[in-house]
Amino acid sequence: MPQARWPRPARNWKLPRVAREASRVESRSSRDRSKSCSEKRWTQRSGRIKPPPRPRDAWSTRWARTMAGIGMTTGLRALLTARFGLDTVGHNISNATTPGYSRQRVALAATHPLMSQGMFVGTGVEALAVHRNVDALLHRRILGQTASVGSLAARWTGMSEMEGLFSEPENGLGGLMDDWYAKVSDLSAGPEDDILRTGLVASGEDLGSRFRQLHGQIGELRDSFASQLEIRIGEVNELARAISNFNREIGKTEVGGATANDLRDGRDEALRRLSELVDVKAIEDAQGVMRVIVSGSLIVDSGKAHEMSLFKGQDGSLALEVDGVTGAVPIKGGQLGGLYELYQEQAPTHLKSLDAIAHELIRGVNRAHAIGVPKSGPFESLTGSNRLKDMDGDGQLTDELLSKAGLPFEISSGTLYVSVTADDGNVTRHALPISATHTTVGGFLQQLDAVPHLSAEVDALGRLRIEAEAGYGFDFSRRLDPHPDDDGTFGGGAASLGSATGPFALSDGDTLSIDVGATNIAVTFAQSDFAAISAATASELADVINNTPGATSAGLVAVVVGDALYLQTAGTGASESLTVQGGSAAAALGLAGQIGTPVSGSNASVAVTVSGGYTGDVNDEWIFRPNGDGVIGTTPGLKVDVFDGSGAKIATLDVGDDYQPGQLLTVGAGVSVSFGTGTLSASHNDAFGLDVIAHPDTTDTLVALGLNSFFVGSDASDIGVREELRDDPDLIAASSTGAIGDAGILLDLLDVQDTAVAALDGDTVQGRYSDLVGSVGFEAGVAITALEANQALLDGLELRREEISGVNVDEEMVRMMQLEQSYTAAVQYIQTLNQLQDDLLNLL
Template sequence: MTSNLLAIGKSGLLAAQVGLSTTGHNITNVNSPGYNRQTVQQQTANANYAGYGYVGTGTEVSQIKRQYDSFMSTQVNAAQSSTSSLDAYYTQISQIDNLLADSTAGLSPSLQDFFKGVQDFSSNPSSVSSRQALLSSASSLTSRFQGLDGRLAEIGDGVNSQITSHVNVINTYAKQIAELNTKISQLTVDPSLAPNDLLDQRDQLVTELNKYVKATAQPGSNNTLTISIGSGQPLVVADRSFELAATPSLTDPNRVEVGYVTGKTVTVLPDNALTGGSLGGLLEFRSGTLDRVQNSLGKVAIALATTFNEQHKLGLDLNGDLGGDFFKIPEPVIGGDRNNSPTSTTELSAKISDPSKLTGSDYRLRYDGSNYVVTRQSDGARTVIDPYPQTGPQTIDGVDFSISGTAAEGDNYVIRPTINGAAGLQVAITDRNKLAAAAPIATGAPVANTGNGKLSAGSVDSAYLAAGNQLSSTITLTYDKASNALSGFPAGQAVTVKGVNGASTTYPAGTASIPYAEGDSFSFGGINVSMTGTPANGDKFTIAPNTGGVGDNRNAVALASLQTKNIMDGGKATFQGSYAETVSFVGNKTREVQVAGLASKALLDQTTNQQQAVSGVNLDEEAANLLRYQQAYQACGKVMQIASTLFDVVIGLGR
């Protein structure tokens, strides 16, 4: 019995000693990241049968239990992933917001200064100073476009650098988790008796991994974890880790994409496949905001330059020549490959034909084995190239696509119509005498006319530039009262007449006389004139080449009017309005991400507090446990002391 009592005291003493060690371990790791509180689980030792019943033999420690809640940990990791993603997004987009919102460094002041220069030029077209001022303001405008785009490009380079850095960190964490999986598996004899401290280290690595990319953890055999990312790509399976790779895009060498490494093959993952974490935030920012802003800025630059060029070509410069291009416009950027197929000889070209229909989106062109399909990246809208082989360019959103050669399945191209629009914009004219302020035609009427008919000053459109339409001699229109018609229009050109009610009639080339009604507009060969009043029989009106029109400002006025015309976005916005929409988008998106980030941070704090309430170390609680185990230790020692005394009595009886 004495022996039994000694064993019972000893078991309690050992259990209390384990409790003290565990409590001390908790206290010393109160500030260790990822540490989960541990508790001692005791159970009654097997009793001995003594005829009159079972006599207890003390206690034993059954388990050092880790206070871990997988559900709460999953919530913390999800909140961490979302918070890190929004923080990374906000850090990047706030740079663009500050850039565009700056009233002195933004595009708006330069646009206003440029068109002020155009207006001054139209007010005094023969002035050398106003001409030079226009060239200077145009140069300042292109510099501002280039400066804004350059800053956006710097942000893009920074994103590339961070993507590469994040991929390396993710690979490092994956390797460390796999190594811990190996150690934990080797030390796990019984699933309930796992190495708690190693489990804490691994779970902390999973939490850290979620700061960079959303990672899903699933329990495996022998206390291992399987980690997957993206759309289910495994990152860690038992003792094996897989890698991501930062690789240059096949369609844009200046763009770093994330690939999944399988053997020696790197499969590029779509940007939307990797969500959450700072890596997901960077990818979402680049595709959702940075690309859009660069494209939108380029869209404004290209639309402004194209429409200004088109109007400038319709004027006469001081040398009497038709105007040329005022701006140099960059071509769309095309990147891609032929899938390394020896049978593919595809050649692709793209040209902007209608800047008013530009969407600011990129386009992906793929050959699926039967058709070439153009996919608009902003919304996924698909357009089939039909027919193929082409008989002529196919226009999609204001861009002419021309494809030739033999296609092979897998041919893949990315067309970026406006991405280089701001960076590549330049002023094409350096000679102020080549600024075309005058209109190429002049109208008049002999003083001998007796009626009150008046012919407008006239204008020309793009058709005037076609071969054979430019005036080389005077056109004389004669009014016949009997037929109420005008004659003398060029025999080789059709004439379109538009009345004040909006109705129009086209008369074929060679029509001898054209009926007249007051207020009619006449268009032929790119020339547009209108007539008011009532001419007398035999009255004549002339349309002639404009010679010596140094003070003529009609084309300059037309150039200045472009500032307030709704040219952009399908004829719904001005240049300033389209840029303002981009500024508004960035401002609203910045605020949206900021608010979402604050809400996500609050959720992270809440879930972390809930998780710590279960798994964290409470020093007050541990202090109470120290006293409890100390008292148990002392009491068990007393039991052993009594057992020793009783044993001495028994020994004494035998002497």
């Protein structure tokens, strides 16, 4: 804003009245004194009274008086200007330590000279105005840099506090995870040890407690950021009102043309303090009104200050609103910007990472633990720890998709294997196909209910509960079926005839004629019985045959091994017989060569016993087939070939005359098998299947439902050890087979420690936590480095401002001495002028 200047005197400037009167008084006084002295000297010398002086020339007297008036005014101006300068110096010294004060200076200029006797005669000095020593561009740079420093300072403070939360003392989260895995390792050496089991549970509780504590501390820290934002916004509003008040006062003060230096300093200081809180842009108009803009929104205009307020959404996010502005205003720069970034980005990001670590730890541990067998053996009943939810609000749970029923872990399409164990040790495994897009809660309950000797329901709390009948137990383990030939299709006592491997190219209306003893059963295959009759499966064929009228009463049974169909008699013994008599389907089934050839049962059946534990990494079904007809342990060269699910031969077992029945033979991948005495027939396609299961649950249904879990919860806020395990550590499912001393599941739990997790970008759980701790520390380090660099830049700008606008007391003292000398000189000048005037008038 242009500085006001005092008006210069007009060219016809006359001596001020006061000066003229002073000049006349001085002149009369001087004349009287001169007259008195002159007359006294004359009388003393001559003894006579001095005669009256002759009359003076009128023009000479007028000229003398005029010149005396000009000189007097020049002296008075010099005197007043020096006094004005001294007052300004005193003001500067008094405010040398006042924050935001700008050094003031008096602008001086020579007054217009007067023309006299053909010459310009100077008339002295005048004070035009008092200016502030300010650099507007530097001031704007300081405002911007102050906002940057304020933001970085707030960010560094917050990140330092967060870094303290992630510090790793002995009870740090990383150390507790290491301790838990150490307890798992200890228990794997003695899985039956009660003390070690109790120690593992206690370590898990400590780990869960630390997760929850850290989650809560980060949440509290985030809430403190929000509280600080509220406080800072209050300060912003207060400063905005102060600036608005300064605008009004400056407008009133400067209406006469003078500059309100001290008010402007106060406004600039308020603006600087405001820039510490938020990035601002200030624009001053021609009337001296300062408009303040934050993120494109006016918070101070010509009339008033607009209040800021903080709005919290339902998701916990914060938004800044300004009175009179529609929509949210971005928060940038200053302490508000730093705190907002901490609240909205840093804290949620690290909290999300911590939750993801806990989530994947729960998933990985429970995925391994869920398929284990506790010390007490298979379960008689089991209740999930996670609740199903009525997502559509219709009051029914059964119509919800299992994968969309509000469970904390995802369910994918695949197969869940359930093993049912009778008191006599016989194990039956059942495969339950799960579709993420089709299987409903009700459908899953029906699948479980369809498993012999099991029932399932959803309790009042929405948890799945599975019950076994008396005399039976169940689990979801990968243990091998010790007696896989339940149907007797491998040298069993029933008459048995196997088909080729499917699928089978049948046509609508194809038939198959079978004699069971003296009873003929005619089977007709209709297109409606198959998904695609031209690619009929063995399971579809078995369903049609078993549902054919008269088949059951005649003792005809159809079973499936692999992809092959087996026709059997219900009874066993040498008296049982079965004959394929023909039919249009016989050729497609690979039975054309068997037409008319009776198949007899046997009084002795081959006992197949499987042992060991499968160590492969894929689920599969192995098919065992003899390569000829003969008696185990008797027929030379008799062998059993083993094929995997793709049809590739993986082993050949010698059961000829060198084989001792009951001798254990190694198949591979941790699996062994033995055969009892009996007859095998490759001609009748004797075979049995063995499910080798690496992953009993490829769907994560057990994890999602919380069945046989170690941890409960879904993230860092609620992770903990399952209550049943806390009450009874024997329920820790350490075994993968149920055998005493087996620690297969514990070894799997140890593998979780080193397992790369896709959801963690291929990192391990502990690796991701280490990255999180490092990330927090790195961000704190970056913040302090940036703060120091920006603070140094701000210090440089402030130093430059101090050089321009600051008060140097030593310099002011020098200036004061100069002005004092000027003042003294002006006084001396006036006194001298008086004397000269007297002398001049006496001469005239």
